[in-house]
Amino acid sequence: MNKRATVWIGLIAIAIALVCLLIYSLERTAWLFALFEESKERANAAAIVIEVAAVALIAGAGALDKQSKVWANRALLAILSVQALGNLSAGYLKGGAETLAKFGSTDPAYNVSAILWLVANLAVPWLVFCLSKLMEQLIVLLGTLP
DSSP: OOHHHHHHHHHHHHHHHHHHHHHHHHHHHHHHHHTTSSSHHHHHHHHHHHHHHHHHHHHHGGGSOHHHHHHHHHHHHHHHHHHHHHHHHHHIIIIIHHHHHHHOSSHHHHHHHHHHHHHHHHHHHHHHHHHHHHHHHHHHHHHHOO
16 A cells, blocks of 8 residues: 555544544534524534534644644644543533543542543544644645555
């Protein structure tokens, strides 16, 4: 298999993974915005804007000049911060307290529950960030291949 085909396979796999992660995150982001918006429709619209912006930043970052790329990365970090807050908040309210109750009220149980909550709820934004950087590099590489 030639390098161009390998890069395309990587890009397609990353794109599928990112779409799935962003769909998952959409529900959490919409939930977070619903706490502050007047209607569910506005919250959903804001969440869709956030997720679409993440995709646009991921796809376009490789084509940007150095100065623009710095701003694109800042915007991506802002988006991922919203995702992280949504995941942490929803994760705690939807499952964190229940997880702690299942483990019991001892200090070790609390520590295990807290670690599970942090890792499980920060994994999605961290994966989006890592995969987006990998995708950016593959897009740049694809542009240099004959």
